[in-house]
Amino acid sequence: MRRFFRALAALAMPLCFMAAPISAGGQTPEVRAIWASRFEWPSSNQTTAKANIDLMMQRAKDNNFNTVFFQVRGECSTHYPSPDEPWASTYGYTNPGWDPLAYAINAAHAQGLKLHAYINTHVFTSSGATPPASTTPQHPYNVHGPSATGTNTWALTDDLGDKSATDSYYWISPGHPGASEWTRRQIMYVVKNYDVDGIHLDRIRTPGTNYSYDATTVNRFNGAGNPDSLGWADFMRSQITRDLRHLYGEIQYYKPNVLLSAAPFGIMYKDATTNYQGTGTQAYHSWYQDGWGWMQAGAVDFMVPQIYWLVGSSHPFEDLLADWQDHRYGRYVVPGSTTSGGSVSVAAMLAMTAESRSQGAKGHTIFSYGSMTNYWNAYKTGPYAQTAAFPDMPWKTTPTKGTIIGYVKDGLGNPVLDALVTQPGDTTKYLSASDGLFAILNVTPGTNLSVTGSKSGVGTATATSISVTAGGTTLVNITLGVTSAGQVELDKTSYGFGALVGITVKDSDLTAPTISVNAKTNATPAGVAVTLNQLSSGVYTGSVGLKNPADATASDPLGATAGDTITVTYNDADSGSGSPAVVTKTATITNPPNIILESRNSSGGLTPSPDYVEWAPSGSDFANSTAKSTAPGLSGTGSRYIGEGSQGCYAEFTFPVENRAFYDLQITLGSGTNHNSPGASYRLQQAGHADVTGTFDLSRFTTGLVNDWYGLHSGVLLDRGTAVLRITNNNPLSAGSGERFNMDAVRLQYEIHAPVALSSFSVE
Numbered sequence: 001m002r003r004f005f006r007a008l009a010a011l012a013m014p015l016c017f018m019a020a021p022i023s024a025g026g027q028t029p030e031v032r033a034i035w036a037s038r039f040e041w042p043s044s045n046q047t048t049a050k051a052n053i054d055l056m057m058q059r060a061k062d063n064n065f066n067t068v069f070f071q072v073r074g075e076c077s078t079h080y081p082s083p084d085e086p087w088a089s090t091y092g093y094t095n096p097g098w099d100p101l102a103y104a105i106n107a108a109h110a111q112g113l114k115l116h117a118y119i120n121t122h123v124f125t126s127s128g129a130t131p132p133a134s135t136t137p138q139h140p141y142n143v144h145g146p147s148a149t150g151t152n153t154w155a156l157t158d159d160l161g162d163k164s165a166t167d168s169y170y171w172i173s174p175g176h177p178g179a180s181e182w183t184r185r186q187i188m189y190v191v192k193n194y195d196v197d198g199i200h201l202d203r204i205r206t207p208g209t210n211y212s213y214d215a216t217t218v219n220r221f222n223g224a225g226n227p228d229s230l231g232w233a234d235f236m237r238s239q240i241t242r243d244l245r246h247l248y249g250e251i252q253y254y255k256p257n258v259l260l261s262a263a264p265f266g267i268m269y270k271d272a273t274t275n276y277q278g279t280g281t282q283a284y285h286s287w288y289q290d291g292w293g294w295m296q297a298g299a300v301d302f303m304v305p306q307i308y309w310l311v312g313s314s315h316p317f318e319d320l321l322a323d324w325q326d327h328r329y330g331r332y333v334v335p336g337s338t339t340s341g342g343s344v345s346v347a348a349m350l351a352m353t354a355e356s357r358s359q360g361a362k363g364h365t366i367f368s369y370g371s372m373t374n375y376w377n378a379y380k381t382g383p384y385a386q387t388a389a390f391p392d393m394p395w396k397t398t399p400t401k402g403t404i405i406g407y408v409k410d411g412l413g414n415p416v417l418d419a420l421v422t423q424p425g426d427t428t429k430y431l432s433a434s435d436g437l438f439a440i441l442n443v444t445p446g447t448n449l450s451v452t453g454s455k456s457g458v459g460t461a462t463a464t465s466i467s468v469t470a471g472g473t474t475l476v477n478i479t480l481g482v483t484s485a486g487q488v489e490l491d492k493t494s495y496g497f498g499a500l501v502g503i504t505v506k507d508s509d510l511t512a513p514t515i516s517v518n519a520k521t522n523a524t525p526a527g528v529a530v531t532l533n534q535l536s537s538g539v540y541t542g543s544v545g546l547k548n549p550a551d552a553t554a555s556d557p558l559g560a561t562a563g564d565t566i567t568v569t570y571n572d573a574d575s576g577s578g579s580p581a582v583v584t585k586t587a588t589i590t591n592p593p594n595i596i597l598e599s600r601n602s603s604g605g606l607t608p609s610p611d612y613v614e615w616a617p618s619g620s621d622f623a624n625s626t627a628k629s630t631a632p633g634l635s636g637t638g639s640r641y642i643g644e645g646s647q648g649c650y651a652e653f654t655f656p657v658e659n660r661a662f663y664d665l666q667i668t669l670g671s672g673t674n675h676n677s678p679g680a681s682y683r684l685q686q687a688g689h690a691d692v693t694g695t696f697d698l699s700r701f702t703t704g705l706v707n708d709w710y711g712l713h714s715g716v717l718l719d720r721g722t723a724v725l726r727i728t729n730n731n732p733l734s735a736g737s738g739e740r741f742n743m744d745a746v747r748l749q750y751e752i753h754a755p756v757a758l759s760s761f762s763v764e
Contacts, residue, residue: 027388031334031363033067038074040370042090061111063376064384069200071118075125076140086135093135116198122172127165147605154179157214167207174239175217177434198259205287224418227429236288244299249405249439253473259301264291266307275319292327298441302332311351332362342371346378399471402443406476407436408453411506411539419455453478482538486572488585496592497560498548498659508538518569523559564589592659598636598745613652620645627670630707639744643736650728651743663748666709675700677741679730686723
């Protein structure tokens with residue numbers, strides 16, 4: 001029956017432009033949007049790019065459009081100064097000296113237009129244009145892409161473990177919490193720092209059904225990340241919905257006037273209930289997009305489905321739009337159409353605009369700006385002859401519901417991932433993100449609401465007396481794992497002497513600003529008193545140092561040798577039953593570990609900053625080498641080298657030193673007929689210590705250097721903290737053949753060593 005009435009409406013389509021109710025001063029409010037992609041307006045020339053933006057906004061305004069979806073982040077690189085991601089390839093991944101997003105916002109608002117920042121969410125980079133190995137900031141593809149390993153990789157992975165590009169991109173896993181938090185943080189940076197009217201999301205999907213079997217996603221599917229025990233497809237869909245809910249809640253908290261929209265595929269799915277019965281990809285099943293579910297969750301303000309087929313075609317625009325209208329759950333639908341590069345007839349484009357109006361959609365969006373030449377006038381003299389305001393959204397302007405967002409943390413203040421968050425009367429099982437954030441949308445206002453958070457192995461806690469107002473967003477923080485029975489925790493299960501032992505006591509009975517515990521070792525059997533300071537309610541933290549037996553100058557109070565045990569004792573005055581208790585925690589003491597840093601990781605990628613940094617003179621660059629040392633303890637693949645014009649270049653390693661101890665500074669080199677940098681210099685720096693310097697031949701001819709650990713300096717006393725080693729190429733004959741500066745790996749090897757007088761060092 002619905003199709004019958006739409007058919008009658010189609011017969012009257014030429015009248016639709018006149019039949020729509022008119023508001024004072026113009027057309028009924030509706031969204032009249034154009035997509036402006038990153039392939040259409042940018043230029044490396046600032047003057048050209050600004051002129052492109054100005055012309056775009058002028059044309060949109062002159063032809064009575066009112067909204068521009070302006071793309072500013074396509075491939076984890078940006079058209080604005082991001083603190084986390086590099087500039088786009090348009091600018092060579094470097095700062096162009098101006099802010100295109102800020103300029104575009106001002107240009108749009110000067111013309112009375114709305115500007116929504118258009119952002120891709122789930123792609124690293126296009127398959128044909130991966131970023132250079134080093135950018136500033138470092139590109140996420142280089143740090144978390146296919147070459148990353150373990151939980152560090154965000155790369156979308158198929159069921160055979162393949163992370164290769166597909167559908168023109170290297171994709172990001174929707175099931176990796178670190179990736180989700182990263183993307184949300186980038187979007188929130190735009191929300192917080194720019195006067196955007198909205199955020200518009202694209203590429204918010206996977207490219208197929210056999211993804212993402214990365215280890216992190218699979219572990220969450222089999223564990224706390226899947227509290228409803230969903231099947232794989234439902235689980236994958238739920239990841240994107242949860243991410244949108246978190247994003248929407250955070251936007252509501254910081255800038256509730258900013259709208260959130262997305263552009264999913266036009267065919268969601270078909271079944272016996274849908275108007276559409278044709279063929280084609282069903283995004284719900286094939287790409288894990290639950291566009292209708294996003295609206296049902298209240299996680300978007302409006303949807304811009306890409307219905308890229310014509311009225312009356314084999315994939316009827318009218319049937320697909322009707323399905324979106326049937327599943328909007330009180331939100332708005334603003335269908336998207338494409339000109340197909342200008343090949344779609346003017347009449348066909350106008351027919352889709354008319355159909356959108358006849359079905360009560362809240363506007364129409366056209367892809368894209370660069371192909372509008374043949375259509376501007378037809379819209380200005382036809383459906384857009386009169387101006388139209390952007391429509392009000394009643395859940396924003398006259399809200400009846402509120403929002404709760406908050407953070408779940410443990411007793412130390414660390415965020416808890418995948419904590420289950422529930423609210424009485426709400427059957428949804430909410431989960432916390434990797435930063436602990438959770439969001440509950442569409443909350444009925446009240447003054448005595450409660451929210452419970454729980455995580456196995458961490459604890460359970462309930463926040464009560466929560467007040468929520470219509471249109472308001474209430475921040476609620478939940479701390480897990482603090483009870484009236486005292487607990488002692490150490491930050492590690494074993495320590496090298498010279499280390500700092502982190503101690504935590506949790507006891508909800510305590511209110512004093514400080515408490516005291518006893519820490520003892522075999523070498524110091526009476527122990528020492530350690531003062532812990534209150535971190536949060538019932539949580540106290542502090543530390544004690546383990547003295548290196550060879551270090552007479554150390555001030556650490558606890559003697560320690562390898563094989564000892566450290567025991568921390570807390571006297572709990574009330575264990576929860578009214579009686580006192582003695583609570584202890586132990587850990588073993590070992591020799592300090594060696595610290596190895598390599599120029600390339602096990603997947604062959606560049607070790608990220610600050611662990612490894614390179615600098616080269618202009619016109620000369622480091623490159624990958626297949627040469628790799630076989631010295632013990634290495635796991636990386638290949639090394640790095642530089643040749644012609646590289647005198648003065650350097651490589652820098654930053655050691656994380658956890659143990660105050662004496663170390664031998666060592667380096668190794670792989671076999672290679674071109675490795676030769678005579679007179680290379682090194683400088684090891686740590687705050688509070690004199691620099692340790694020297695020279696050596698970083699060369700294949702140096703005995704003991706190739707495929708072995710070669711000593712640069714022995715008996716170097718280092719404190720806890722970081723130490724930076726810089727190795728500089730001083731070879732004036734540097735060349736690509738026979739005279740290369742090669743950098744593979746360095747090591748700090750623990751030594752039992754009597755203190756060495758600084759006068760015996762080569763120091764500056």
